[in-house]
Amino acid sequence: MFAEKGAVANRYRKLLSRSLLSLWILAPAMSASAQGLSLDEALRQAEANSPTLSAANRQIGIAQGGRQQAGLIPNPELSWSMEDTRSQSSITSVQIAQPIELGGKRGARIDLAEKGQSAANVELERSKNELRANVIQAFYDSLLADMRVQLTQQSLQLAKRGADGARARVEAGKVSPVELTRAQVQLSEVDVELRRAQRDKANALARLQATLGQEGTPLSLEGDPTRLPKPPAVNGLWSRLDDTAVMRIARLSVDEQEASLALEKTQRIPDLTVSVGSQYDKGLRQRVNLVGLSMPIPLFNRNQGNILSASYRADQARDLRNATELNLRSDVQQAMDQWLVAMDEIEMFNSTILPSAKSAVDSATRGFEMGKFAFLDVLDAQRTLITARSNYVNALASATASWVLVERVYGDITALAASR
Incomplete structure (x- = not known):
């Protein structure tokens, strides 16, 4: 009878030892899983997921594009014209004009x-x-x-x-x-x-x-x-x-x-447009060079409004x-x-x-x-x-x-x- 009680006690001790060992092994994992969200981690997550910050970052790119565009000069303009559409007497002109900002x-x-x-x-x-x-x-x-x-x-x-x-x-x-x-x-x-x-x-x-x-x-x-x-x-x-x-x-x-x-x-202040080109007269079979300057006259609209x-x-x-x-x-x-x-x-x-x-x-x-x-x-x-x-x-x-x-x-x- 005492032997049976001793055997039961030994089995109980072994079971208790295994349980304590399991708890000791699992304690770090349980502690990690129970660890909550800290304020620093919340701030980090919010910054990573915020659409507002993403939009603000994109605004920087928008401003960079605006700065790039602001530094560009106006494009030149190529024009072609014909006077007197009859094939024997037509006059054709080709010009390129460059606006100059003043x-x-x-x-x-x-x-x-x-x-x-x-x-x-x-x-x-x-x-x-x-x-x-x-x-x-x-x-x-x-x-x-x-x-x-x-x-x-x-x-x-x-x-x-x-x-x-x-x-x-x-x-x-x-x-x-x-x-x-x-x-x-x-x-x-x-x-x-x-x-x-x-x-x-x-x-x-x-x-x-x-x-x-x-x-x-x-x-x-x-x-x-x-x-x-x-x-x-x-x-x-x-x-x-x-x-x-x-x-x-x-x-x-x-x-x-x-x-x-x-x-x-x-x-x-109006801008100046400089143009150069060439004109060919089929009737006279003669080509002449063209040079031009143009500028608006700020008579009525001086951007005062x-x-x-x-x-x-x-x-x-x-x-x-x-x-x-x-x-x-x-x-x-x-x-x-x-x-x-x-x-x-x-x-x-x-x-x-x-x-x-x-x-x-x-x-x-x-x-x-x-x-x-x-x-x-x-x-x-x-x-x-x-x-x-x-x-x-x-x-x-x-x-x-x-x-x-x-x-x-x-x-x-x-x-x-x-x-x-």
Whole structure:
């Protein structure tokens, strides 16, 4: 009998050893498969799959083509004509004419095209900043939505504990059934909030998938929504405002319109056309050379309408540049104020509010179970904790939104934060 028990024990040990060995072997693979999508990887995928960046890259090629075309000179023109179609007395002429641009038209076209090239390059940078901000926003929205689900699940367990305690006290005849009704109402409210949080999480993940260009692909995220970058110094932001892609595009828009105005002014000067050729007279059996010069007379059309429109467009671009700077300063200032306030709130929640609210719930629940507190005290403590958790997530969302706005304007702010 003891031998049989020993044999069974040995087989059990061998089976346990094999199971542990299998788990040890499979642990790295399981860990790798469980590894989620990080923010850096999300940014890389979004940049690789973004049609917006692809379109911005193509705009650079479009601008290159415009620059190439702007530098070309007009083609010569070959003409043939016949006077007197009778075979014995006809006169035929062959000429080649070359338009010569005067007034610096070609140089003005090249300058305008080069301004367009510069704008296309900066627009690509702005598109990258925009995409980066969108990915960060969608990524952290998903993390915060998951965090809200987890906190709501904890609140649900808390509400269930309170309801169970109230039910036990009611069944023991120590409290009124009204207390149980209140507990069940709160439990239902938290359950509704959990369903809403789960729906918001699914929507946030769907938005992130669309931002990454991978719709339908299941996502498992790796990140901590409470880990936010340090806010950069406001003075550092102001000193770098002119270097942002948004401001450079606004200035380049002014440069483009001024170059367009200069090009329109060159159109006031007519072009000269030089022609050379040969004429043969069958009747006289004689060939003569032809040389000609032609130029339009700018009597009525001196391009004055286009010059006026270009002048107003240049003034408009300057106004828009000034408006862009004012709006950027206002938006950045508001974002930084909101960011700093949110970071202070987060610190207060972590250090004081959440621990105190959790301690109050535990104390009130234990006191109620011991008959020292009324159930209203438990409900108030639970509501306080649930509200504090919700406000904590809201503070994280507010700080994230401010961070994203600054990223949208300045791009990666790591260097800016380091300079604070």
